[in-house]
Structure formats: C-alpha cells, structure tokens
Amino acid sequence: xxxxxxxxxxxxxxxxxxxxxxxxxxxxxxxxxxxxxxxxxxxxxxxxxxxxxxxxxxxxxxxxxxxxxxxxxxxxxxxxxxxxxxxxxxxxxxxxxxxxxxxxxxxxxxxxxxxxxxxxxxxxxxxxxxxxxxxxxxxxxxxxxxxxxxxxxxxxxxxxxxxxxxxxxxxxxxxxxxxxxxxxxxxxxxxxxxxxxxxxxxxxxxxxxxxxxxxxxxxxxxxxxxxxxxxxxxxxxxxxxxxxxxxxxxxxxxxxxx
Numbered sequence: 001x002x003x004x005x006x007x008x009x010x011x012x013x014x015x016x017x018x019x020x021x022x023x024x025x026x027x028x029x030x031x032x033x034x035x036x037x038x039x040x041x042x043x044x045x046x047x048x049x050x051x052x053x054x055x056x057x058x059x060x061x062x063x064x065x066x067x068x069x070x071x072x073x074x075x076x077x078x079x080x081x082x083x084x085x086x087x088x089x090x091x092x093x094x095x096x097x098x099x100x101x102x103x104x105x106x107x108x109x110x111x112x113x114x115x116x117x118x119x120x121x122x123x124x125x126x127x128x129x130x131x132x133x134x135x136x137x138x139x140x141x142x143x144x145x146x147x148x149x150x151x152x153x154x155x156x157x158x159x160x161x162x163x164x165x166x167x168x169x170x171x172x173x174x175x176x177x178x179x180x181x182x183x184x185x186x187x188x189x190x191x192x193x194x195x196x197x198x199x200x201x202x203x204x205x206x207x208x209x210x211x212x213x214x215x216x217x218x219x220x221x222x223x224x225x226x227x228x229x230x231x232x233x234x235x236x237x238x239x240x241x242x243x244x245x246x247x248x249x250x251x252x253x254x255x256x257x258x
Contacts, residue, residue, distance in 0.1 A: 048136040049196045056193040059186075060101075064091065067099040072197035078171070079242060080106065080181055082113055082124055083210040083218070087171070087183055089191075090242060091198075100243040104191075107175040108182030113209040113217070114224050115231065116148065117157075119166035122179055126207050126231065127152055128238060129169075131200040134192060141173025141185045142192040146205055156227050171205070181207075212236040213244055 043051070057071070064071040073091035077098060080087050085106040090098040111123035129146040136142060148169040149157070157165050170180045173188030183191070195203065210217055212235060223229055 042137050045134050045136050045196055048142060049193055052142075052189040053193045053197075056190045057197075060190055060194060063089075063102045067091070067101050069093050069096075069099050069101065072194065074198075075202050076101075076194065076198055077203065077242070078191075078205045079211075079239065080124075080171070080205065080207040081211045082106075082109060082126070082208070083215065085109065086211070087181065087187075088242075088245065089194075098243055100245050103245060104183045104187040106181050107184050108177035109180075110178050113221055115153075115228060116166060116169075116179065117224070118162055119164040121166070124177075124179055124181060124207060125149070125153070125169055126209055126235070128235075129205045129207065131195060131203045131205060134195055134200060135170070135172075136192075138170070138172055140170070140176075140180075140182065140188075142188045143170040143172035143180075144191060144195055144200065145170050146207075152231070156225075159227075160225070206235065206238055206242075208232075208235045208239060212239050213242065 061071050064073070069091050070093045074094045074096075076089065076091040078087060078089060087104040087106055089101040089104070091101050092098045109124050111121065114123060115127065116123035116125040125146070125148040127148070127150055129148055129150055131144050132147050133145045134143070135145060146169045148167060149165040153165060157163070166179065171188070171191060172180055172182055173185040174182050175184060176182055209221075209232070212232075217232070223232075
C-alpha cells in the first residue's frame with residue numbers, strides 16, 4: 001500500500017473539501033424574463049372594409065343599379081332631416097348629376113329643431129358639412145365624423161360671444177345618440193364602406209331641421225336666435241336642387257296637375 005506524503009495528504013483533503021462545497025452549493029436560479037403584455041390591436045379602416053365590405057356592397061349595389069349610377073360613385077351627398085328622421089343618400093357617376101339612391105331611418109337624434117349652439121346642449125347641428133374622418137373603432141360600431149363646427153358656426157358664435165361649441169359630431173351605428181345621428185349598425189356599415197370605396201373627402205353632408213323640398217317648418221317653431229332664419233334660407237336653397245325620392249317626386253307631380 002502506497003503511503004502519501006504529508007503534502008499529498010493535505011492536497012487530497014483540500015480537493016475533497018472543494019468537491020463537497022461545490023456539491024452542496026445551491027444552483028443559481030435565473031429570474032424568468034417578464035412577459036410583455038399583449039399589444040391591443042385596433043382594426044384599421046381597411047380591416048373594417050374587408051370585414052363588412054362584401055355584405056355592405058351586396059346590399060348597396062342594387063340601389064345604385066336601379067338609379068343608373070355606377071358603384072362606387074364619383075361622389076356622394078348625405079341629407080339628414082331631423083323632423084322626418086331620415087337620412088337620404090344621393091350619388092353621381094363621373095360627369096353626371098346627383099341621383100337619389102336610398103333613405104335610412106334616423107334611429108336616434110337628441111334635442112329639438114334648431115342648430116347646435118354650445119357643448120352639452122344635446123342638439124344635432126344644422127348646416128352644410130364635410131366628412132373629416134372615418135372611425136373604425138367607434139363606441140357606436142362605425143362612424144363618420146362631420147366637420148362641425150364649420151366656418152359659419154364659428155362666425156355666429158363669435159358674434160354672440162359663445163366659446164365652447166362642442167364637437168365630435170358623427171353619423172354612427174346603434175340607436176342612441178347625444179348630438180349625433182344614429183342610423184343603426186347595418187346602415188353605418190353601408191355608409192362606412194361607401195365612404196371608403198368612393199372617398200369621403202369630397203362628400204357633402206347637409207343637416208336640416210326639415211326637408212325643405214317637401215315640408216315647411218312646424219307652425220309653432222321659433223328660431224332660438226335671429227341668424228337661424230338666414231341659415232334656413234341657405235339650407236332651403238342648397239336642398240332645392242337635390243333629387244327627391246321617387247315616391248316624393250310622384251306626389252309632387254300629382255300636386256302640380258290641374
């Protein structure tokens with residue numbers, strides 16, 4: 001049997017100690033990397049058109065075909081009538097005048113006849129507006145944002161010292177509204193897809209207390225301020241050149257017969 005020298009014995013004892021310590025050492029635990037929260041994805045206009053476009057176009061195209069207007073049209077106009085609670089869609093092909101396409105029921109519109117004057121008055125604006133953007137993630141399904149307040153609204157407010165005119169006026173889905181026009185989800189899908197297909201930047205939206213082509217103001221209506229009568233003169237002039245629905249045209253023709 002081989003006898004280790006004192007130095008060798010000391011080295012062997014040291015190696016055993018190192019092994020024992022290494023074997024008893026707790027393993028190093030790495031902290032798990034934090035998992036980032038999922039990024040909320042908001043659908044784009046293109047996403048919504050892909051989602052609702054086929055069905056919306058299938059509903060719209062027969063109306064355009066009956067009116068002799070190609071789809072998508074070169075441009076379109078929306079006429080909103082508060083008293084009648086109707087939204088009329090007019091459209092035109094390249095180089096042609098407007099034709100009546102169809103009507104939608106206004107399912108929700110707060111306030112009374114008369115223009116919007118300030119934030120929180122619950123009034124639907126009255127005037128001639130444009131569409132400034134489409135909202136594919138509206139709380140009311142889908143929406144088209146109107147350019148209220150326009151220059152006319154601001155000028156009248158400046159004359160009367162009104163500062164906060166409100167805003168965020170939409171044509172949207174659903175059936176409830178506070179200062180906007182709610183036309184239901186199906187109609188909102190059609191208008192949203194139409195606006196995306198045809199381009200909304202040149203579209204015109206006229207919001208009027210009544211359809212001046214067919215009706216007068218209610219006899220008990222009183223304008224809230226003097227300039228409203230001038231506004232209604234201009235709205236009447238704007239509407240008089242617009243085509244009527246077929247049923248309204250036939251009634252108007254009957255009234256004109258001797």
